[in-house]
Amino acid sequence: xxxxxxxxxxxxxxxxxxxxxxxxxxxxxxxxxxxxxxxxxxxxxxxxxxxxxxxxxxxxxxxxxxxxxxxxxxxxxxxxxxxxxxxxxxxxxxxxxxxxxxxxxxxxxxxxxxxxxxxxxxxxxxxxxxxxxxxxxxxxxxxxxxxxxxxxxxxxxxxxxxxxxxxxxxxxxxxxxxxxxxxxxxxxxxxxxxxxxxxxxxxxxxxxxxxxxxxxxxxxxxxxxxxxxxxxxxxxxxxxxxxxxxxxxxxxxxxxxxxxxxxxxxxxxxxxxxxxxxxxxxxxxxxxxxxxxxxxxxxxxxxxxxxxxxxxxxxxxxxxxxxxxxxxxxxxxxxxxxxxxxxxxxxxxxxxxxxxxxxxxxxxxxxxxxxxxxxxxxxxxxxxxxxxxxxxxxxxxxxxxxxxxxxxxxxxxxxxxxxxxxxxxxxxxxxxxxxxxxxxxxxxxxxxxxxxxxxxxxxxxxxxxxxxxxxxxxxxxxxxxxxxxxxxxxxxxxxxxxxxx
Numbered sequence: 001x002x003x004x005x006x007x008x009x010x011x012x013x014x015x016x017x018x019x020x021x022x023x024x025x026x027x028x029x030x031x032x033x034x035x036x037x038x039x040x041x042x043x044x045x046x047x048x049x050x051x052x053x054x055x056x057x058x059x060x061x062x063x064x065x066x067x068x069x070x071x072x073x074x075x076x077x078x079x080x081x082x083x084x085x086x087x088x089x090x091x092x093x094x095x096x097x098x099x100x101x102x103x104x105x106x107x108x109x110x111x112x113x114x115x116x117x118x119x120x121x122x123x124x125x126x127x128x129x130x131x132x133x134x135x136x137x138x139x140x141x142x143x144x145x146x147x148x149x150x151x152x153x154x155x156x157x158x159x160x161x162x163x164x165x166x167x168x169x170x171x172x173x174x175x176x177x178x179x180x181x182x183x184x185x186x187x188x189x190x191x192x193x194x195x196x197x198x199x200x201x202x203x204x205x206x207x208x209x210x211x212x213x214x215x216x217x218x219x220x221x222x223x224x225x226x227x228x229x230x231x232x233x234x235x236x237x238x239x240x241x242x243x244x245x246x247x248x249x250x251x252x253x254x255x256x257x258x259x260x261x262x263x264x265x266x267x268x269x270x271x272x273x274x275x276x277x278x279x280x281x282x283x284x285x286x287x288x289x290x291x292x293x294x295x296x297x298x299x300x301x302x303x304x305x306x307x308x309x310x311x312x313x314x315x316x317x318x319x320x321x322x323x324x325x326x327x328x329x330x331x332x333x334x335x336x337x338x339x340x341x342x343x344x345x346x347x348x349x350x351x352x353x354x355x356x357x358x359x360x361x362x363x364x365x366x367x368x369x370x371x372x373x374x375x376x377x378x379x380x381x382x383x384x385x386x387x388x389x390x391x392x393x394x395x396x397x398x399x400x401x402x403x404x405x406x407x408x409x410x411x412x413x414x415x416x417x418x419x420x421x422x423x424x425x426x427x428x429x430x431x432x433x434x435x436x437x438x439x440x441x442x443x444x445x446x447x448x449x450x451x452x453x454x455x456x457x458x459x460x461x462x463x464x465x466x467x468x469x470x471x472x473x474x475x476x477x478x479x480x481x482x483x484x485x486x487x488x489x490x491x492x493x494x495x496x497x498x499x500x501x
Contacts, residue, residue, distance in 0.1 A: 029344040031487060035306070035389040036342050039359075039381040041082045047072065050377045051365040053100040053149070053295070054353035055107070062353070063090070064379065065097035065109060067365060073125070074379070078355055091118055091127040099149020099160065099200070110149025110160055113139050115181060136187040136249075137162050137174040143368075145175065148197050154206045156183040159190070159226065161197040167215045167434065169236055173246050176237030178210070178226050189253045192241075193232035193277075198317065199295030199351070200226070203327060204310035207334075211293040211314065214286050217261065219428020219436030221293035222280030223314065223325065225334050230278040231258040233267075233430070263432040266440070268468025268496065270430055281334035282325055283428070283470050283494045286435070289323060289338055290316030292369060295351040296325070297360070304358020306384045307393060307407050313341065313360065315349035320373035322349060322362060322382065326394045331497040337395035340488040346378035347371055359383045390484040392475065393456075395491050399501050401446075401462035402473070402493065406486075409455030411479040416458070418446040420477025423462065425469035425495075442466055455481060470494055 043049045049072065052065035062077040071094070075086040090107070099110030106117040107127070114135035118127035139145045142165045150159040158181040165171040178191040195218055200210040208226040212218055217234040224232050231238075240246040241257040258276035271279045284293050296314040299305055312325040321343045327336040347364030348371030354360060360382040364373060393405040414420050424443050428436035444464030451458050458478075465471070475489040 025343070032342050032344070035385055035387050035487070036382050037385055038342075038345065038362075039080055039082065039383055040346065041074065041077065041085060041379040041381065043377070043379060044087055047087055048377065049379055050367055051347070051350040051363040052097045053110075053351050054361055054363050055100045055102050056353050056355055056361075057102065058356065062355070062361060063100060063102070063107065064363065065094075065100040067096050067098070067367065069094035069096060069111075071097065071100065071107065071109065071127075077361075077381075078357055078359070080383070088125045090120070090125065091130075096146070098146055101149070101151045101158065103152055108133070108149070108158065110147050112145060112147050115149065115158070115160065133185065134181060134187045136179060136189075137177070138172045140165065140172050142166055142171070144196065145172070146197065148200045148210070150200045150208065151202070153202060153208060157181060159200055159208055161194055161200050161210045161226070163196050164194070164234065164236055167196065168432075170239060173243070174237070174240055176234055177240070180228075189246075189250050189255060190228045191226050191230050191232055191278075192237050192255070192258075193230075193234050194237070195232075195234040198293050199315065201296055202298065203312060204298035204300055209281065209296075209312075211296065212280075213292055214435050216432055216434055217430065219283075219430065220286040221284040221290065221316075223282040223284070223293065223296075223312075224280050225278055227278055229255050229276065231274065231276045232278055233261065235260045261430060263430070265430045266427055266468060267430050268427070271468075271496070279333070279468075279496050280494060281327060281496070282336060282338050283492075284316070284323070284338055285438075285470060285472065285492050287319075288490075289340070289492060290319040290321060292317035292319075292348070294349060295363075297352050297354060301354060301358035304384070305360065307388065307391075313352060314338070315352055315362070317348035317350055317364070317369055318371055319343070320345040320348055320364065320371050322352070322360075328396055330397060330499050333496050335397065335494050335496040337491050337493040339392060339491055342382060345373050345380055346375040347373040355381070389487045390480045391487050392489070392491055395473075395493055397493065397495055397497075397499050398459070399499050401460040401465070402471070403457055403459050404475070404491075405457045406455075406480075408480045408482070408484070410451060410458065411481050411483070412451045412455060414477050414479045415451045415455075416449045417477065418449055420475060421446055421449070421460065422474045422476070423471065425464075425466045425471050427466075427469045440466075440469070442469070444471075465495065465498055467495060467498055
């Protein structure tokens with residue numbers, strides 16, 4: 001049966017429900033709204049739009065997959081206010097679709113159990129043809145057996161990351177692995193060591209990353225590079241290197257079984273001991289930056305979304321936020337800083353997608369996972385108002401400190417004072433038990449700050465950089481030349497490698 005729904009904004013407001021308020025800062029939300037406002041797309045009664053994944057189709061049409069196994073097209077999605085949305089059910093009866101993309105007239109859906117592609121043959125707006133593209137993995141019914149799918153990369157590959165069976169085990173083949181679907185239809189085992197992914201995607205240069213969530217062997221949520229042949233840190237899935245049903249395919253892919261990490265160690269120590277281990281490019285401090293890192297996209301809008309071109313915008317499901325990430329490559333490893341960006345969304349943000357106008361769709365759900373937003377699900381759009389916020393723009397590691405850049409010129413007096421900054425470092429225990437406290441804390445000394453003549457950067461010389469630690473810096477005393485405080489004066493840099501001179 002085909003489902004189509006149209007409605008007015010007024011009708012939705014008359015039937016609005018009251019939800020518990022979230023715990024985000026009202027003052028900060030109000031300040032953020034000056035620069036990035038949230039437009040809520042009303043969802044018609046009878047449509048359980050629990051976030052799965054998003055795909056922009058063009059001409060005002062957005063494709064939304066759901067955890068309940070539906071795919072909807074939403075037309076007129078860029079209306080502001082969104083008074084004439086049209087929801088059309090393109091497919092149903094699928095199994096928790098946490099990846100969706102389009103290619104050559106097909107819609108590809110990453111289901112819990114397989115990769116499927118579908119097409120509308122008769123033009124009635126509903127899929128008629130369904131084809132299994134492949135199912136190299138298996139499931140046994142565990143609640144946590146999520147499968148997240150990517151967009152096609154520049155080589156034409158589609159990537160899938162598979163959650164473990166629960167937090168600790170890999171009880172079905174390839175649980176805790178990453179696969180690539182090649183253009184010729186073959187599936188290639190690509191990376192091991194995954195725990196509980198929340199999203200997968202590329203940076204602006206086409207390098208593939210995924211988010212992994214806090215738990216065993218993950219002291220905090222992290223953003224990790226999916227480099228073929230590498231190990232992401234959780235050893236439960238290493239058993240498939242030796243299993244008769246899977247070892248030949250793994251060997252054919254050229255993967256080498258890594259040593260198992262030592263429980264109770266530290267990430268930077270194990271990265272030196274295990275050549276195949278890929279440490280997190282970003283550790284999201286828990287709980288300061290959230291508790292469930294999820295979907296992300298790079299800013300490829302060419303300035304339509306503001307001054308953060310090529311940076312990543314990363315969701316957190318539990319805090320109902322969107323974070324910002326700056327990455328750089330040092331000694332062949334990615335690392336960088338994460339910053340708060342926008343809070344106050346209606347549900348637990350799981351997926352994001354750009355529209356042609358440079359606005360960002362944000363898609364949420366809270367079923368099974370608590371979220372600050374309070375709504376069971378939500379579809380919203382984040383729109384830049386055109387007003388430039390005073391923010392930290394980038395944070396780069398130097399051999400003896402860090403360099404900050406800013407979106408507006410800083411006041412040279414406040415920015416040059418070490419008293420305008422605070423710093424501490426910490427890491428987590430790399431262990432088989434669940435999560436980790438912050439450990440090995442240190443307090444480096446900011447020896448000097450040099451502000452560039454144009455006021456757009458400040459170079460901090462720091463005594464006591466700590467390899468393998470998150471360096472948490474706050475800039476409460478830095479002002480712009482106009483006397484503004486930094487909107488989000490908090491930065492968290494994951495220093496995997498200290499650059500050479």
